[in-house]
Amino acid sequence: MSLNTEALSRAANEARGLAIDAIHACSSGHLGLPLGAAEVGAVLFGSDLRYLPSAPKWLNRDRFILSAGHGSMFLYAWLHISGYDLPMSEVKNFRQLHSKTPGHPEFGETVGVECTTGPLGQGVGNSVGYALSAKMAAANYNTSEHVIFDQTIICLAGDGCLQEGIAAEAISFAGHVGLDNLILIYDSNDVTLDAMADVTQSYDPLERFEAFGWETVSVDGHDLEALHKAITHAKSNRNGKPKLIEAKTQIGRGIPQVAGTAAAHGEGGAKFATEARKGLGLPEETFFVSSETESYFQSHREQLNEVYQAWTKTYDAWRSANPDLAGQLDDAVAGKTPENLLDRIPEFAADYKGATRAAGGDVIQAVAAAIPALITGSADLFGSTKNYIKGGGDVSRVDFDARNVWYGIREHGMGAILNGITYDGIFRATGATFAVFADYMRPAIRLAALAGLGVGYIFTHDSVGVGEDGPTHQPVETVSGLRVFPNLDVIRPGDPEETAGAFAAMIERKNGPTALILTRQNIATQSSIPVKVRREGVLKGGYIARRETGELKLILLATGSELQHAMKAAEELGDGVRVVSMPCFERFDRQSAEYREEVLPHSVTRRISIEAGVTGLWWKYLGLDGVALGIDRFGISAPGDVVMSELGMTVEHIVSAARALS
DSSP, rough: OOOOOHHHHHHHHHHHHHHHHHHHHTOOOOOOOHHTTTHHHHIIIIIIIIOOOTTOOTTOOOEEEESSSSHHHHHHHHHHHTTTTTOHHHHTTTTTTOOSSOOOOOOTSSOOOOOOOTTTTHHHHHHHHHHHHHHHHHHOOOOSOOOOOOEEEEEEEEEEHHHHHHHHHHHHHHHHOOOOTTTEEEEEEOOOSSSSSSTTOOOHHHHHHHHTEEEEEEEETTOHHHHHHHHHHHHHSSOOOOOOEEOOTTTTTTTTTTTSSGGGGGSGGGGGGHHHHHHHHHHHHEEOEEEEEEEHHHHHHHHHHHHHHHHHHHHHHHHHHOOHHHHHHHHHHOOOOOOGGGGGSOOOTTTTOHHHHHHHHOOOOOOOOHOTTTTEEESSSSHOOOOOOTTTTTTTTTTTTTTTEESSOOOHHHHHHHHHHHHHHEEEEEEEEGGGGGGHHHHHHHHHHHTTOOEEEEEOOOOOOOTTOOGEEEETHHHHHHHHHHEEEEOOOOOOHHHHHHHHHHHHHHHOOOOOEEEEOOOOOOTSSOHHHHHHHHHSSSSEEEESSOOOEEEEEEGGEEEEEEEEHHHHHHEEEEEOOOOHHHHHTTTTTHHHHHHHTOOOOOOEESSSOOOGHHHHHHHHHHEEEEEOOOOOOOOOHHHHHHOOOSSHHHHHHHHHHO
């Protein structure tokens, strides 16, 4: 079918008008990309993108991701014009309180928005995650008779996204794995926020991507036919290479006073709104979409619906022919987990003395057997993080029907890719690295928490117990640094059974991410505490691990490898001492006031916490009369047990502190 360039050119200018009007109305926003890339939007939403506004979660839709999220009015304009449930009243309410058009696109807030973007480069990583998920879905569910997954992931990014290091990590991974269902449209306008792009970059973008294993082409980003040809070829050419389309555009096109300059990036051009509208051939009426454009997109939706109905017939036939696969897919999309998940994890021997990372390696096998949608990965550390799913196979360019992803030394990229997989909503994604390297992932973790994604992080080598690698690898501040994120559960289990509970908690949580903090050092199993109490105690965040046998006079709070010290110290201190295991602050804080009072009665103010890390966050449980035993300094290079002893993580130190409180 030939391209209706007249209709799409008209729509492009009307999309420009919506951006100008919305940004002018609130004196805030970014005009450059919405104006410069308007023809890209016209070709995608008016011709080449497979979607259906009335079925926004269609499993086989193409995914469009605006990595350059500051250009959000680009996306909002096209969602409105193409017929999504985003009325003009919301476009007019751009960047206002409780609107569906926030400053940067937010997943779950606006229909048609596939992920939360804004921090530059994150959307590039998300698109790689989406593309990986699509490849895995096709490998898992397509059959020789029925293809139900063959979608394309299309990402629009600019120089800011590609300068961020996360983009290099993500595009390198995509090229290596061969994600040929991924198209990155590079809005190449020779401008960054502060200045012309040549002030800060001089590489050839096509050569850069080709070196990463991508197929590339450069086109005039205002030439509708050239864009259509490039996108059509990229979608159909599944040759083992992701595709880069460099779209050479003029930033701020349509506002001559700023077009092509750094001044066009933000809202500076909005003051020329009246003149710009006239130059674009738009009427004086603001927030204008012509009846011709509405008619064109109505017709286009009818064509898209025909594609959707044809796919639905194939999907229904696939379900009839493959009821077991269909049930598995239903469970995956619903995020279903067995009600008796904890019962499916074998109990550990009472004399088990391994590290919690090793226990986690056993637990994940049972969890993977119970949940086929669970996948895992590691940033070149499977041998250390112990989260490899045995018999699960390795994802590669020749095998996407696998459960283990080798991300390489790309922690930040891994974080954004995990988010993309989770946004897609089919696989339960987990990823691992050393705890100290969680800081390389913080922006992606933050966005997972903000967007309410059930991502699972497996962070090992949890403390100064790492030992000889020294302070550079001893994460004294990292665990608390993760605890301060809203909507992130941080679980530091104190023995193998708590580790089982931690994995169950991570898997069962759907509305936010969970970080497991596991030891390299061996720790004792707390066999004096019933298995059920330990496992279910983790689900509550904190529980009574040792109950006093006399009048309660002192509460010891501990987490992770320090739980064993608190238990031994309590034995020495006598019958008036309670030990509370606190593997997860966030879960404990969500319990009822009655439960929290039962575990930590206000009447008992003599309290001591012990954790091999910074102490600042413990004070909310300790009060003014408590004592926080921890490590408010960086670590030491020495054997782990020596470092622990040197820095006071011992039974003796707890006993001494308790007696000093008397």
